[in-house]
Amino acid sequence: MSAGCFPAPGNPGNVTVFGQSAGAGCIAALMAMPTAAGLFHRAIPQSVPGTFFSPELAAAISTAIAAEAGTRATIEDLAGVDPRALVDAKNTILEKMPAFVDAWGPMALTPTPFSPVVDGEVLPEAPWPALAAGAARDIDLLVGHTRDEYRLFNTQLGIEMTDEQVKPTLRRLAPGPDGDRRYRDVYPEATPSELYELVHADWLFRMPTVHLADAQYAGGGSVWLYELCWSFNREQGASHSLDFLLVFGTLRPDDVRAHRSAHLDAADQVTAVSRHMRTDWLNFATHGNPGWPHYDPADHTTRVYDTKPATRPYPEEPSRRAWSTHRFDTLPLLH
Structure with missing residues (x-):
C-alpha cells in the first residue's frame, strides 16, 4: 500500500506516479486535486479503494x-x-x-x-465525479485490480456461510435497495460464501477501479484497464497486493515453491508474468502507451494478466452489470 513515481531521466515533462491500494487512493486523489495539476503526466493506480471520507x-x-x-x-x-x-x-x-x-x-x-478526506478545498470532490468532469483529461491513466481482491482480508474464508448469514452484508454493500437480489441474479451459481467475498471485493476495490476508468473516459482522458488473474497458490488466488509484487519483481520462483499450496507450474511462470507487467508499466511511463488498445466503455477492453497476457472484454462482467447504475462518491457520516 504505497505510492511512487517514474520520472523519465532528465525530463520533468514526463513524470508517472503510481501506487497500490492506499497508494492508489492517493494517486486518484492527486488526479482530482487542482494544486497537483501539471506536476505529473501519467498515473498508475493499482486496486483503487472506494473509500473517500x-x-x-x-x-x-x-x-x-x-x-x-x-x-x-x-x-x-x-x-x-x-x-x-x-x-x-x-x-x-x-x-x-x-x-x-x-x-x-x-x-x-x-x-x-x-482514507483520503474530501475537504472541499485541497480535495474538492471525490475522484470519480472529478475525473468525469475532466479534471484529469491531460493525464494518461493505466488502472486495474486483481481478481481476488478480498481474499487476504476474508475472515470467513473456508467457513460455509448460509443465505441468512450473508444477507446483511449484501444489503449493506451491494448497490441499490435490491442489491442482495441483484447479486444472486448475476451470480446464480455462487454459494453464500462466494457471494460474501465477491461483494466485498467489488465494493472495496474492483468496481471503484473500473468506475475510475469509466470516469476518465467520460472526462475526455486516455485510459487503459487491466486485471491480474494469474495466481501462484490455491489459498490466496490472485490476491490484493499480488500485482504490486509482480510489478516490483520481488516475488521469486523460490518464494513460490516454498508456499504450502503453490500451483504446480507457478514457479516456472512467475518470472514471465512479472516481466510482462513490468515491461507494460515501463512502456506506459516512457511512451504513454502500455501496448494494448485504450479502454472503451462500449467493449470494456481489458489487459488480462494470466499465464500469458491477453486483451479481451472485462472478465468480471456480472459484477460490472450489478454496479452499472451506482455512482462512487464521498462517503458520509450516516448519523
Missing part, C-alpha cells in the same frame, strides 16, 4: 481513536500521546469497527479506518 465521517473516526488513547482528536492533544499508544488505539478501534456500521456506513467493514 467526508470531513464529518473522518472526524467521527478520529474522535473514536483519540478517545481510545485517552485524549481528544486535536493536534495539540495528539502530539502528547506516545505513538505506540496511538497505534494500539487504532488497532482496538479496528476490531470494534463493525459495531459502528450503522453510523459510519460500509467503511466500518473495511480493514482500515483511514
Whole structure:
C-alpha cells in the first residue's frame, strides 16, 4: 500500500506516479486535486479503494481513536500521546469497527479506518465525479485490480456461510435497495460464501477501479484497464497486493515453491508474468502507451494478466452489470 513515481531521466515533462491500494487512493486523489495539476503526466493506480471520507465521517473516526488513547482528536492533544499508544488505539478501534456500521456506513467493514478526506478545498470532490468532469483529461491513466481482491482480508474464508448469514452484508454493500437480489441474479451459481467475498471485493476495490476508468473516459482522458488473474497458490488466488509484487519483481520462483499450496507450474511462470507487467508499466511511463488498445466503455477492453497476457472484454462482467447504475462518491457520516 504505497505510492511512487517514474520520472523519465532528465525530463520533468514526463513524470508517472503510481501506487497500490492506499497508494492508489492517493494517486486518484492527486488526479482530482487542482494544486497537483501539471506536476505529473501519467498515473498508475493499482486496486483503487472506494473509500473517500467526508470531513464529518473522518472526524467521527478520529474522535473514536483519540478517545481510545485517552485524549481528544486535536493536534495539540495528539502530539502528547506516545505513538505506540496511538497505534494500539487504532488497532482496538479496528476490531470494534463493525459495531459502528450503522453510523459510519460500509467503511466500518473495511480493514482500515483511514482514507483520503474530501475537504472541499485541497480535495474538492471525490475522484470519480472529478475525473468525469475532466479534471484529469491531460493525464494518461493505466488502472486495474486483481481478481481476488478480498481474499487476504476474508475472515470467513473456508467457513460455509448460509443465505441468512450473508444477507446483511449484501444489503449493506451491494448497490441499490435490491442489491442482495441483484447479486444472486448475476451470480446464480455462487454459494453464500462466494457471494460474501465477491461483494466485498467489488465494493472495496474492483468496481471503484473500473468506475475510475469509466470516469476518465467520460472526462475526455486516455485510459487503459487491466486485471491480474494469474495466481501462484490455491489459498490466496490472485490476491490484493499480488500485482504490486509482480510489478516490483520481488516475488521469486523460490518464494513460490516454498508456499504450502503453490500451483504446480507457478514457479516456472512467475518470472514471465512479472516481466510482462513490468515491461507494460515501463512502456506506459516512457511512451504513454502500455501496448494494448485504450479502454472503451462500449467493449470494456481489458489487459488480462494470466499465464500469458491477453486483451479481451472485462472478465468480471456480472459484477460490472450489478454496479452499472451506482455512482462512487464521498462517503458520509450516516448519523
